[in-house]
Amino acid sequence: MAEHNESAAYPVGLRLAGRRVVVLGGGQVAQRRLPALIAAGADVLLISPSATPSVEAMADAGEVRWERRRYADGDLDGAWYALISTDDPDANRAASAEAEARRVWAVRSDDAEAATAWTPATGRSEGVTVAVLTGRDPRRSAAVRDAIVEGLRDGSLTAPHFRTHPAAANATGPAVGHVALVGGGPGDPDLITVRGRRLLAGADVVIADRLGPRDLLDELPPHVEVIDAAKIPYGRAMAQEAINNALIEHAQAGKAVVRLKGGDPYVFGRGMEEAQALAEHGIPCTVVPGISSTISVPGAAGIPVTHRGVAHEFTVVSGHVAPDDERSLVDWEAVARLRGTLVLLMSVENIGAIAETLVRHGRAAGTPVAVVQEGTTAAQRRVDATLATVGERVKAEGIRPPAVIVVGDVVTVGTGTGTGTGTGR
Numbered sequence: 001m002a003e004h005n006e007s008a009a010y011p012v013g014l015r016l017a018g019r020r021v022v023v024l025g026g027g028q029v030a031q032r033r034l035p036a037l038i039a040a041g042a043d044v045l046l047i048s049p050s051a052t053p054s055v056e057a058m059a060d061a062g063e064v065r066w067e068r069r070r071y072a073d074g075d076l077d078g079a080w081y082a083l084i085s086t087d088d089p090d091a092n093r094a095a096s097a098e099a100e101a102r103r104v105w106a107v108r109s110d111d112a113e114a115a116t117a118w119t120p121a122t123g124r125s126e127g128v129t130v131a132v133l134t135g136r137d138p139r140r141s142a143a144v145r146d147a148i149v150e151g152l153r154d155g156s157l158t159a160p161h162f163r164t165h166p167a168a169a170n171a172t173g174p175a176v177g178h179v180a181l182v183g184g185g186p187g188d189p190d191l192i193t194v195r196g197r198r199l200l201a202g203a204d205v206v207i208a209d210r211l212g213p214r215d216l217l218d219e220l221p222p223h224v225e226v227i228d229a230a231k232i233p234y235g236r237a238m239a240q241e242a243i244n245n246a247l248i249e250h251a252q253a254g255k256a257v258v259r260l261k262g263g264d265p266y267v268f269g270r271g272m273e274e275a276q277a278l279a280e281h282g283i284p285c286t287v288v289p290g291i292s293s294t295i296s297v298p299g300a301a302g303i304p305v306t307h308r309g310v311a312h313e314f315t316v317v318s319g320h321v322a323p324d325d326e327r328s329l330v331d332w333e334a335v336a337r338l339r340g341t342l343v344l345l346m347s348v349e350n351i352g353a354i355a356e357t358l359v360r361h362g363r364a365a366g367t368p369v370a371v372v373q374e375g376t377t378a379a380q381r382r383v384d385a386t387l388a389t390v391g392e393r394v395k396a397e398g399i400r401p402p403a404v405i406v407v408g409d410v411v412t413v414g415t416g417t418g419t420g421t422g423t424g425r
């Protein structure tokens with residue numbers, strides 16, 4: 001037999017959907033390999049007297065069929081592929097021999113030389129599967145895999161798409177670009193999703209809000225056109241329409257457009273209005289969720305929005321119009337009756353009136369309040385108060401938007417723990 005070395009392995013992508021894969025042994029190796037086999041749609045038969053709790057859960061969920069017994073000759077009948085990983089070397093050897101006799105490709109966890117197949121270190125990034133084999137150095141395989149996947153994710157390894165977006169592929173008429181509405185997270189550039197970052201790296205045009213990870217814009221290559229959404233010239237009332245028009249125009253010019261928004265696009269972000277405007281013009285649009293400031297900004301300041309025995313709910317409310325404003329859609333009386341955490345966005349200007357309304361409708365005046373300005377950024381600042389004092393404190397401390405205001409007993413649970421995610425910089 002030829003010497004086993006890395007150049008002797010022939011890489012191939014197995015299409016296992018609906019095909020029998022036999023897994024012998026329900027330990028750590030199975031636990032690591034099963035998810036990918038399940039994801040590939042394989043008809044997995046697990047043979048093992050015992051299994052780890054995770055493997056057992058996969059069997060309970062019906063993702064694999066589990067026969068609780070030891071390996072017996074004939075178990076590989078009908079298999080296309082086998083994973084041999086029992087803790088009994090004799091059983092492994094016997095199964096290997098059966099696999100060889102039946103021409104079933106088999107991986108051996110205990111003896112790579114005796115195997116007819118090796119499992120590469122694999123990773124995935126948006127439709128690309130990376131599989132790395134380095135012969136006898138699995139750590140190196142994993143490191144190479146990580147470097148490639150990370151590079152694809154953060155855009156440092158550029159791999160342009162040569163096929164159009166599936167939604168655009170069916171469109172008739174001139175080539176149309178694509179818009180991604182990307183939730184950029186609360187501000188710290190590390191808190192954007194990997195998908196958002198990758199799309200940003202591949203953008204021709206970026207239309208960015210004032211909030212969100214502005215620092216990432218500096219990293220964009222010079223050919224990328226960066227447009228400040230706040231500066232698109234139109235009257236204030238027209239601002240959203242102007243942004244929609246800019247998105248449409250650039251996409252119609254065939255550009256890859258990223259609309260970079262603060263937090264999550266659908267949390268007080270008008271993301272759906274933009275998605276609807278794009279849909280009306282037949283422009284393909286992807287929405288990438290983001291880490292909303294509603295949870296992350298309190299968290300960065302050491303405040304959990306729920307805590308066992310303290311708060312079983314948190315409610316997010318926009319305070320951009322005052323409680324007595326007829327345009328307000330908030331039932332403040334009902335909100336005041338809630339016992340859990342209240343997270344107020346866009347409320348700096350109206351916090352005095354909001355606090356007064358909450359107290360008037362029954363929330364205790366001594367309820368702790370924290371105001372977190374520019375959370376997760378280098379300028380993050382927290383001011384503590386109570387419902388009785390927050391209006392004055394916000395004025396006295398010169399708090400300015402953006403700020404998240406947290407009302408409830410969770411505000412004090414982390415006191416003294418020194419928690420908070422920090423700014424990351």
Ligand SMILES: C[S@@+](CC[C@H](N)C(=O)[O-])C[C@H]1O[C@@H](n2cnc3c(N)ncnc32)[C@H](O)[C@@H]1O
Nearest residue numbers: 263264267269292293345346374375402403404
């Ligand atoms: C128009 S809303 C957008 C919310 C965003 N879509 C989200 O999911 O976080 C803007 C409000 O979010 C809050 N906000 C966003 N980022 C913030 C940050 N880094 N620090 C404090 N508050 C923030 C403030 O209340 C701000 O007025």
